[in-house]
Amino acid sequence: MKLTLVQGDITEQRVDAVVNAANSSLYGGGGVDGAIHRRGGPEILAECRELRAAQYGRGLPTGHAVATTAGRLPARWVIHTVGPVHSATEDRSHLLTACYRESLRVADTLGAGSVAFPAISTGIYGWPVDDAARIALETVRQAATDVTDVRFVLFDAAAYAVFEARL
Numbered sequence: 431m432k433l434t435l436v437q438g439d440i441t442e443q444r445v446d447a448v449v450n451a452a453n454s455s456l457y458g459g460g461g462v463d464g465a466i467h468r469r470g471g472p473e474i475l476a477e478c479r480e481l482r483a484a485q486y487g488r489g490l491p492t493g494h495a496v497a498t499t500a501g502r503l504p505a506r507w508v509i510h511t512v513g514p515v516h517s518a519t520e521d522r523s524h525l526l527t528a529c530y531r532e533s534l535r536v537a538d539t540l541g542a543g544s545v546a547f548p549a550i551s552t553g554i555y556g557w558p559v560d561d562a563a564r565i566a567l568e569t570v571r572q573a574a575t576d577v578t579d580v581r582f583v584l585f586d587a588a589a590y591a592v593f594e595a596r597l
């Protein structure tokens with residue numbers, strides 16, 4: 431597997447699948463989620479609503495992943511996963527691990543060879559970037575997956591530097 435780091439906007443990535451740091455409602459939000467729905471257009475939200483109606487009446491659980499169209503994005507699919515909110519008193523790292531592992535599992539079911547990840551949970555959900563980078567890189571490296579090209583897309587220079595140091 432080729433693992434690369436990119437500083438930039440995940441909505442611009444030309445990959446088979448981009449991963450969305452979604453919230454469990456699947457109805458959009460801030461950060462990556464907002465950018466993906468804004469640039470991808472209403473088709474993505476329409477499929478998210480269908481998923482809520484059909485399979486995820488109570489929302490997508492934390493650590494799970496599900497795919498929709500990527501609408502107008504250059505990617506083919508968006509894989510939505512719900513990161514854990516960081517807690518100072520409870521270790522939720524297994525849930526962050528699950529986000530990466532489940533997203534790659536969904537990518538395999540789609541036949542996606544290339545996947546772009548954001549730094550899940552490091553925005554609104556407050557996970558320290560260094561620890562999030564460790565979990566992200568370890569999990570992806572250890573995953574049994576047919577995905578051959580994994581790209582971490584870091585929005586700012588500081589996050590990029592942290593991932594680079596960990597890589």
Ligand code: ADP
Pocket residue numbers: 438439440441451452460461462463465513548549550551552553554555556557583584585586589
């Ligand atoms: P979460 O709710 O899981 O914390 P956020 O979307 O708030 O998710 O943030 C996750 C990370 O994605 C943060 O480091 C944030 O800076 C970054 N980010 C925000 N917008 C984009 C974007 N368009 N492309 C890539 N990364 C982004």
